[in-house]
Each structure stands twice: as C-alpha cells, then as structure tokens.
Amino acid sequence: MNSNIPSRVRLIDVGPRDGLQNEKSPVSAEVKTSLVHRLQDAGLKEIEVTSYVSPKWVPQMADNHAVMAGIARQAGIAYSVLTPNLKGYEAAVLDRPDEIVVFGSASEAFSQRNINCSIAESIERFAPVVEAARAAGIRVRGALSCALGCPYEGEVAPERVAYLAGLMKGIGVQRVDVADTIGVGTPRKVQRAIEAALAHYALDDVSGHFHDTYGQALSNTLAALELGVWNFQSSVAGLGGCPYAKGATGNVATEDVVYMLHGMGIETGIDLDQLIDAGAYISGHLNRKPNSRVAVATLNKRGG
Ligand code: HMG
Ligand code: MG
Numbered sequence: 001m002n003s004n005i006p007s008r009v010r011l012i013d014v015g016p017r018d019g020l021q022n023e024k025s026p027v028s029a030e031v032k033t034s035l036v037h038r039l040q041d042a043g044l045k046e047i048e049v050t051s052y053v054s055p056k057w058v059p060q061m062a063d064n065h066a067v068m069a070g071i072a073r074q075a076g077i078a079y080s081v082l083t084p085n086l087k088g089y090e091a092a093v094l095d096r097p098d099e100i101v102v103f104g105s106a107s108e109a110f111s112q113r114n115i116n117c118s119i120a121e122s123i124e125r126f127a128p129v130v131e132a133a134r135a136a137g138i139r140v141r142g143a144l145s146c147a148l149g150c151p152y153e154g155e156v157a158p159e160r161v162a163y164l165a166g167l168m169k170g171i172g173v174q175r176v177d178v179a180d181t182i183g184v185g186t187p188r189k190v191q192r193a194i195e196a197a198l199a200h201y202a203l204d205d206v207s208g209h210f211h212d213t214y215g216q217a218l219s220n221t222l223a224a225l226e227l228g229v230w231n232f233q234s235s236v237a238g239l240g241g242c243p244y245a246k247g248a249t250g251n252v253a254t255e256d257v258v259y260m261l262h263g264m265g266i267e268t269g270i271d272l273d274q275l276i277d278a279g280a281y282i283s284g285h286l287n288r289k290p291n292s293r294v295a296v297a298t299l300n301k302r303g304g
Contacts, residue, residue, distance in 0.1 A: 002225075004225075004226055005225050005228070006229075007265075007266060009230050009231070009232060009267070010045060010230060010231050010268075011231075011233070011234055011254060011258070011268060012047070012048055012231070012232070012234075013048065013235065014233045014235050014251055015235040015236035015239045015240070015282070016036055016048065016049050017048040017051055018240045018250075018251055019236065019237070019239025019240035019250060019282075020240070021061055022240050022250075026059075028063075029070060030070065031282070033070035034281070035281065035282050038278035038281055040074050040077050041274055042270055042271050042275040043274070043275075044254075044275075045076065045077055046099075047077065047080070048081070048082075049080065049081055049097075050063075050064040050067050050068060050081050051082030052082065052088035053084055053088060064081070065091070065094070069095065079099075080101055081095070081099075081101065083100045083102065083133075084103065084122075085125045085129065086125070086128055086132070089132055093132075093133075093136060098138065098139060099139040099141055100129070100133050100140055100141070101140075101177075102168075102173065103142070104119060104123065104126065104168065105144075105150075106145065106150075106163075107150035107160065110145060113152065113244045114145065119164065123168075123171060126168075127171040127172075130172045131172065134174075139175075140172065140174050141175050141177065142175070143176070143177045143179050143209065144161055144165060144177060144178055144197060145179045147179055147180060147185075147197075148180040148185030149184035149185065150181075150182070151182050151245045151246060151247075161178065161193045161196035162196035162200065165196065165199065165200040166199070168200075175201065176197055176205065177206075177209040178190070178194050178197050180209065180210045180217075180220065182213055182247075183210065183214050183216065183217060184214055185210065187216070187220055188223070190208070190223045190224060191223050194224055194229060195227070198227075203227075203229065204231075206229060207233060208221060208231070208233070210234075210251065211250065211251055212238065212249055212250065212253075213248050213249045218256060221260070222260070232257060234256075235250050235252070236254045236255070236278050236279045236282065237255070237279035237280075237282055237283045237290035237292055237295065238250045238251065238255075238291030239286075239291070253279070254270075254279075254292075255275055255279055255292040255294045256295075258272050258275060259272060259294040276292075276295045276298050279295045280299060283295075
C-alpha cells in the first residue's frame with residue numbers, strides 16, 4: 001500500500017447541515033437533533049450541525065437555535081456550524097459551537113451566487129468573524145468551495161484554490177476543506193487541488209469534502225488518502241446538495257467511506273451498523289432509501 005496512506009481517519013459528518021439544507025420540505029428540529037444523537041452514538045467525533053445564514057436564502061436551517069439547544073452533548077465531540085458573517089457569528093455564539101466554518105469560493109461567480117459578495121468582500125466579512133471566534137476560544141475552519149469546478153464558470157485552476165487558501169490563512173482560519181461542491185472532480189485533479197491547499201496549510205489541517213454527483217467521490221477520497229490526507233467530510237445516507245449549485249447531489253455517503261476505510265484497515269472509530277441505522281432513520285423521515293450503496297445492500301441483507 002502507498003506509504004502515505006494514514007492508519008486512522010477522522011470524519012466530520014455534515015449530513016445535518018450540508019445534507020438537510022437542500023431538503024424542500026421542512027424537517028423538524030427534533031428529527032435533526034435525533035439524527036445528531038444517532039451520529040454521536042455511532043462514534044462520529046465531529047458533526048456539522050447547522051448554519052446561521054439568512055432564513056430567506058436557506059429556510060431549512062432557520063431552526064438553528066432549536067437544533068443546537070436540543071443536543072445532549074457528549075464530551076470529546078466537536079459540534080460545528082456555518083457562519084458567513086458577523087450577524088451569523090453573533091447568533092451562533094449563543095449556542096456555544098466548538099467550531100465555526102466560514103465558507104469562501106475559489107470561483108467568483110459561485111461566491112456571488114452563494115453568499116452575495118465577491119471573494120475579496122467575503123474575506124473582509126470573514127476576518128472579524130475569525131477574530132471574534134478565536135478570541136472566544138472557538139476553532140475556525142474554512143471551506144474552499146468550487147475547488148474542482150464551478151457550476152457557473154466551469155474549470156477552476158489549482159492556483160485559484162491556492163489563492164483562496166492563502167487568503168484564509170492570512171485572516172487566521174485554522175484549517176480548510178477542499179470542497180468539490182458540484183462533484184465534478186476526478187482523482188488527479190483532486191490531488192492538484194489538495195496540493196494547492198497544502199501550499200498554505202499543514203497536512204493535518206486540510207480535509208477533503210467531496211460531493212458525489214458524478215460518482216467520483218470514493219475515488220477522490222482514495223486519491224486524497226494517497227497524499228496522506230486523513231480528515232474528510234461526508235454525509236450520512238449521502239444526503240444533500242447545495243441550494244446554489246443546481247443539480248449537484250449530496251456529499252459522499254459516510255457509510256460508503258467507512259466501509260472503504262475499514263476494508264483498507266484504516267481506523268475511524270465508527271460503528272458501521274449504528275451508522276447505517278442513523279442513515280435509515282433520516283431516510284425514513286425523508287421517505288426515501290439512503291443514497292448509499294453500502295447502506296442499501298446492508299439493509300437488504302438484514303431484511304432477507
Ligand atoms: P446578503 O443579502 O448579502 O446580506 O446575504 P445582507 O447583509 O445584505 O442582509 C440582507 C438580509 O439578510 C437582512 O435581513 C439581514 O438581516 C439578513 P432583512 O433586513 O432583509 O430582513 N442576514 C442574515 N440573517 C440571518 N443570518 C445571517 C444573516 N446575514 C444577513 N447570518 C448571506 C448574505 C451570506 C447572509 C446570504 O447570502 C446567505 O444566507 N446565503 C446562504 C449561503 C448558504 O447557506 N449556502 C449553503 C451553504 S455553503 C455550502 O453548502 C458549501 C459547503 O458545503 C462546501 C462545498 O460543498 O463547497 C460549505
Ligand atoms: Mg458541501
């Protein structure tokens with residue numbers, strides 16, 4: 001096996017946030033909280049719970065306070081939330097997140113569509129958020145959206161990723177997610193994008209965030225592992241998509257990533273059966289099957 005491949009991987013389940021943000025019909029705060037509980041019981045140590053964005057833009061996340069308040073927190077688990085500006089941060093801080101996430105884009109057009117400002121303006125907005133969070137002892141992560149392609153601009157060069165990563169580093173963002181927002185990346189391109197982020201961040205502080213629109217996300221995960229990346233975001237039951245990236249599907253399913261990693265002898269600390277139960281729980285509420293081959297195959301086997 002490639003000697004860079006890590007022996008342990010840390011997964012951040014972003015299902016409650018990235019997954020559910022795109023659901024048209026309302027999901028109650030109780031169901032979201034219950035999903036978070038099931039994820040922590042399955043062994044997830046990091047969970048992206050919600051976002052503090054405009055409820056006009058993303059109605060599904062309007063219950064952020066209720067969801068955060070409903071969680072029976074466990075020691076050793078980090079609960080993260082998205083904050084695009086100071087208004088979002090000031091709302092979020094009341095709910096004591098362990099980490100906040102500012103989300104920028106490697107492409108100008110997506111920055112405009114997603115957060116209504118240019119890349120430069122986004123950094124100006126993030127800077128006081130990062131400063132306030134760090135002063136309050138809250139960790140800060142930065143998403144590098146459209147690192148592998150943009151729904152409006154098409155190809156995105158690795159230089160754009162390096163540029164954004166440098167800006168994030170400059171304002172004090174502690175770690176970054178190389179995000180394939182629309183799931184168009186392929187393995188070697190993913191490696192180039194990760195190397196671009198590594199120009200500014202240490203290996204421990206770079207994670208992979210792969211949507212699975214074109215079915216490349218597991219291959220892309222393996223490509224990132226080959227570079228030694230050991231932090232990834234994934235979404236239980238493969239939930240989701242971004243409201244501002246038409247046609248893009250959810251993140252790679254956590255169940256599929258865990259199955260692959262365990263099969264490779266890589267530790268995650270996650271109980272796959274309990275994770276599949278968590279995915280079945282939320283999929284049941286959404287009246288559909290989990291978007292995970294591993295989950296569906298396992299549930300079929302159990303049923304038979
Ligand atoms: P804006 O319209 O430019 O903001 O929106 P504004 O400052 O001009 O304010 C306009 C209105 O929004 C005002 O309300 C503000 O109070 C309100 P009004 O007076 O009209 O009633 N407002 C807010 N309300 C709640 N929370 C806030 C907030 N800020 C302003 N924080 C803004 C700018 C960023 C708020 C808006 O564009 C927005 O909410 N966008 C949604 C972005 C989003 O959630 N996208 C999905 C998540 S990102 C993602 O999924 C990608 C990721 O997974 C990585 C990847 O895959 O690439 C992370
Ligand atoms: Mg995403």
